[in-house]
Amino acid sequence: MIPYGRQQIDDDDIAAVVDVLKSDWLTTGPKVSEFERAVAEFVGAEHAVAVNSGTAALHAMMAALNIGRDDEVIVPTLTFAATANSVVYQGGTPVFADVDPETLLICPDSVERLITSRTRAIVAVDYAGQPCDYTRLKQIADRHQLTLLSDGCHALGASWHDCRVGSIARMTSFSFHPVKPVTTGEGGMVTTNDAELATRMRVFRNHGIVTDARQREEQGTWFYQMQSLGFNYRISDVQCALGIRQMQKLPGWIDRRNQIADRYDRYLGAVADLTLLKRNCGHRHGFHLYVVRVAGGRRNQVFQTLRENGVGVNVHYVPVHLHPFYQERFGTRAGICPEAEAAFDEILSLPVHPGLTTEQQDTVIQQLTQALAGRHSRAA
Numbered sequence: 001m002i003p004y005g006r007q008q009i010d011d012d013d014i015a016a017v018v019d020v021l022k023s024d025w026l027t028t029g030p031k032v033s034e035f036e037r038a039v040a041e042f043v044g045a046e047h048a049v050a051v052n053s054g055t056a057a058l059h060a061m062m063a064a065l066n067i068g069r070d071d072e073v074i075v076p077t078l079t080f081a082a083t084a085n086s087v088v089y090q091g092g093t094p095v096f097a098d099v100d101p102e103t104l105l106i107c108p109d110s111v112e113r114l115i116t117s118r119t120r121a122i123v124a125v126d127y128a129g130q131p132c133d134y135t136r137l138k139q140i141a142d143r144h145q146l147t148l149l150s151d152g153c154h155a156l157g158a159s160w161h162d163c164r165v166g167s168i169a170r171m172t173s174f175s176f177h178p179v180k181p182v183t184t185g186e187g188g189m190v191t192t193n194d195a196e197l198a199t200r201m202r203v204f205r206n207h208g209i210v211t212d213a214r215q216r217e218e219q220g221t222w223f224y225q226m227q228s229l230g231f232n233y234r235i236s237d238v239q240c241a242l243g244i245r246q247m248q249k250l251p252g253w254i255d256r257r258n259q260i261a262d263r264y265d266r267y268l269g270a271v272a273d274l275t276l277l278k279r280n281c282g283h284r285h286g287f288h289l290y291v292v293r294v295a296g297g298r299r300n301q302v303f304q305t306l307r308e309n310g311v312g313v314n315v316h317y318v319p320v321h322l323h324p325f326y327q328e329r330f331g332t333r334a335g336i337c338p339e340a341e342a343a344f345d346e347i348l349s350l351p352v353h354p355g356l357t358t359e360q361q362d363t364v365i366q367q368l369t370q371a372l373a374g375r376h377s378r379a380a
């Protein structure tokens with residue numbers, strides 16, 4: 001099966017991990033801060049707080065903002081459930097915005113319509129790796145005195161004008177799951193220019209305890225105090241050693257993802273019943289995903305045919321407001337986000353990752369065009 005996404009691990013990555021395994025610090029050690037510095041410098045942010053998943057990063061952002069029971073946070077519905085779940089962890093209410101049908105990014109007009117006296121923040125999700133319309137989102141946030149957050153889990157390495165994702169919103173979350181732009185196995189990070197928010201997130205990832213084990217060792221003390229309720233969201237040095245190495249390769253990987261996407265655009269642009277997503281001008285897309293829309297109610301059939309022929313296509317995402325949990329807990333229902341719901345019937349993610357060879361991409365293109373034309377070839 002040609003996977004839709006896959007990690008790239010080389011011998012240097014493995015050697016870096018082995019070095020840490022032989023060292024004194026497997027967690028809360030020097031590799032954590034080194035990885036944080038590498039990501040902060042890369043995106044152009046002053047602070048970075050590493051945690052053990054993208055979900056933990058989102059939760060830490062919500063906690064740092066003190067999102068609570070009376071608060072609403074606007075999130076796009078076409079995202080992974082974790083974006084909205086992070087609001088629910090804090091007792092808040094996620095409010096689902098629709099997406100632009102051409103880009104599938106959060107629609108600023110939809111956001112504006114959903115603002116109430118309880119709204120505290122807007123989460124921009126850079127779906128597939130394409131930066132959102134931050135110009136409009138910032139204007140809306142400023143006008144209504146809301147905090148603009150970014151779920152950049154798809155978009156490490158993408159840029160909006162001259163700013164890298166991670167330096168645009170007040171806080172940005174990243175994920176280092178294996179299919180993401182760089183991986184630590186599992187892992188996440190928040191970047192911000194706000195020192196106070198960064199401190200709150202460091203405490204939050206460590207049970208609400210103000211000092212971590214290494215700081216106590218350096219200070220020669222055993223005493224610690226828990227001043228707020230936190231979690232164990234710490235990431236290990238083993239993972240961070242891998243992340244540091246991966247960051248060095250990220251620019252080349254983003255170039256390769258863009259090359260693959262350009263080639264899909266070239267070969268698939270004129271295929272009947274297929275619509276490519278629009279790319280906004282002046283930005284650097286990260287192409288975590290390459291998503292097309294299959295018209296005529298044939299997406300599921302095309303999905304099935306491609307899977308049977310060794311092409312690992314996928315669907316990103318079930319609109320979050322349609323999940324039974326959200327329907328039951330928050331009364332969301334079909335019809336509230338018509339563009340996302342229409343897109344959900346049509347979207348298909350094609351393989352895109354730095355290790356995808358040109359021959360594999362040719363196979364994907366050939367299998368997809370054959371499936372759309374109704375000419376299926378069975379796998380050998």
Ligand SMILES: Cc1ncc(COP(=O)(O)O)c(C=O)c1O
Pocket residue numbers: 053054055056058079080082083125151153154174175176177186187188
């Ligand atoms: C948009 C988005 N947000 C959040 C997450 C959660 O990240 P993680 O799997 O690292 O917890 C993901 C992961 O798939 C994602 O795609």
